[in-house]
Amino acid sequence: MSGTKIQAAERPVGDIFSDEYRFTIPRYQRPYAWTAEQAGEMFDDLLAAASDGTTDPYFLGSIVLVKAENDAAAEVVDGQQRLTTLTLLLSALRQYVDAGFATSLDSRVFQKGDPIKGTIDQPRLTLRERDQPFFDKHIQTRTGIERLQNLATDTLPDSQRNLVHNTVLFLDRLGELPIEDCHRLASFIYQNTYLVVVSTQDFDSAYRIFTVLNERGLDLTHTDILKSEIIGAIAEPDQETYTAKWESEEEDLGRTDFADLFSHIRMVFAKTKARESILKEFRSSVLSQVPDRKRFIDEVLVPLSDAFEVVTRADYRAAAGADRVNDMLRWLNMLDNTDWIPPAISYLSRPATDTFAVYRFLVHLERLAASMLIRRVDVTRRIERYGRVLDAIEADADLYGPQSPLRLDEHEREDTRRRLDGEIYTVTRIRLYVLLRLDSALSSGGASYDHPLITVEHVLPQSPMTDSIWRTWFTDEQRRYWVHRLANLTLLARRKNSQASNYDFDIKKQRYFTTKNGVSPFVLTTQVLAEQQWTPDLLSHRQKELLSALSGLWELA
Known part of the structure; x- marks a missing residue:
């Protein structure tokens, strides 16, 4: 930003809504988004400050502009919501003050043309192209705002609906006040309400300034x-x-x-x-x-x-x-x-x-993506692979031939099988996906997985009680080998329970692996419920069957 002149100053609203500034909301800005909650909060704060009788300045925050020195044209980088809502409030105030105040407020909403200055009749604030005609007709123009409360809003876009609702809110709240309070509020906004105006001559500088000023980050996106x-x-x-x-x-x-x-x-x-x-x-x-x-x-x-x-x-x-x-x-x-x-x-x-x-x-895309997930392929290599898939799509190449980047080669298939045969539970980010895909393969696609909570659970516990049946069925070495492998894992449609996890097999099936109806929504868990014992030999056989199902699903053989 070297060489870029930045100006920052506290300015009262009376100066901001004057011939010094002609605000434009550029196309890249989001639509007007303040709801009645934010508009009502601003109104309440201003009214409370005006009623205190204090002359202390009231700060409404900052605005960031792209604006050349000695030129009124100002592109609003940040501050659209505040400037628009202030315009709504000034427009509404015209309806509840005497003629002198109303004329003054008119001049805050509209610039009166002056042939000596070379200015024309125009609004002080111009919204995005899609909203400005509506804004001009129904809010900035006094005859339009008089009919606003009867305007149907059902078919309006959100931005215009917000404009209407917030203005009607101001009209309703002002209508409850004596005219003296409306005069006091108008004067307080004009003289004692301040904005910090930061302006620079180019957009990039303004963008960077705002990212420093506002820890929440810029409302604008790329x-x-x-x-x-x-x-x-x-x-x-x-x-x-x-x-x-x-x-x-x-x-x-x-x-x-x-x-x-x-x-x-x-x-x-x-x-x-x-x-x-x-x-x-x-x-x-x-x-x-x-x-x-x-x-x-x-x-x-x-x-x-x-x-x-x-x-x-x-x-x-x-x-x-x-x-x-x-x-x-x-x-x-x-x-x-x-x-x-x-x-x-x-x-x-x-x-x-x-x-x-x-x-x-x-x-084929899911197969490739699942294999890379299971093999924990890093993001750089994933993107490189998908880049080659995109090349093949663009070239209209054979996506299913042996050389296609969409297909797994022999080494990738073997590595995927090897990892599936390992301690899959310990790889947190893949275990649920693999178990759900496996369950779907076993159910021939008929199962539903829209439960609010699905967890992966061990059948053989990680830490069985000393006197439990698990110690009879498994040696410590066998338990360490099988506990985190595919054959010993199942699915639950409930939150885990560390105490229930250590139940003996029969009790675990009855109390933990079933729903109130005594069944499970998962094929994997239903298979567990059908077994009378849970032994190393059963797990060895089960591991082969489950690996075969996944190999068939993803063509890993």
Whole structure:
């Protein structure tokens, strides 16, 4: 930021809503999001401070602007919620004060044009393009606000609904006050209410300033900034159309998932692990390859966003076969990482991909992902592998041939089998996934795993009582060998109980492994209930059977 001039000062609201500033909320900002709870809290605080009769300054916080010196134009990097809510309150106050106060408040909401100054009639605050016409018509204009309480809000977007609800809240609360209190509140806001205004001439500096000032982090995401750049590069007549497309995808996914999507899109294009900021990499890896911004939205953002929604919500739809596809997506979403998502959305976004092809691809993708999970492949090697899968998808190569990166080679299959035959319970991050996949294989896909709590439990306890039957059935060496292996593990739809874990076999089956109806929702546990004894020979036989089931499920033989 060397050479960048930064200005910071405490300014009363009377100075802020004046000809010194003309605020604009840029496209990259999120919509107006304050609810009646936050607006009501601000109103109560201001009213209490104004009623105290004090002349001490009341601070509302800070705002960060991109603003050149001696130029009123100010782009709001942070402070949209406060500035907008203050405008709502000033607009509402006009309805409950005398003519002189109302005229003064009008001048805080609207700038009156002055031919000598070269200014025109315009609002002090301009919201995002989608909200400003509504804001102007129903709130900033006095005749509009008079009809606001009868305005239907059911079909409005959240931002406009918040504008209405908060303004109506102010109108209702002010309507309960004597006119003298409304005058006192208006004067207090104008003279004694302060904001700390931080301004600099370029966005990058303002962004960095705010990350220092605000420990909670910037409300903006990389998608907000990219939106401003991408939409801003589209010709003016088409900007509204493409803004609507962008915001439709963002609303469908939600703000957090939409931000995550851009990391996955970067991977689809770059096919390598990110080494720099998402903004820099997205520009260099994605936007450089799709310089036509309309084409980027139509051919990249929209189809990959739609595929991402299907993939993360397991919401594939088709006339037939959709259930099998969604089952595979649910399994993938249970993994402890999301590195598999880029190849999934790349494949599902391809045109004319039939349901069987999607299912076949996801079966192989889950197999690869599960093997890497079990082998504890690190993130760098996972991303490198998925990058090769993305290359194969893009090249329309044979994804199921012996050389395909989607398939496991002989060494990978052998290593996966070896680890499954080991002390799998001790690998915390994989044991539940493996047991659930195993149970599903044994149930031929008929089991349900939507229980609120599922845990992995030992049959042979880790620390059996000295006089228990377990000490008769197992030597210490046998117990140490078998206790954490696949054959000795089962599933419970309940929280673990350390005391119950040490029960003898018969009591454990009756009290701990069954539900109130005397059954278990899991095939693995039902198999345990069918046994009369739990011995090393049984575990040896069971281990082979369970490994065979997993080998069949993931084609590891």
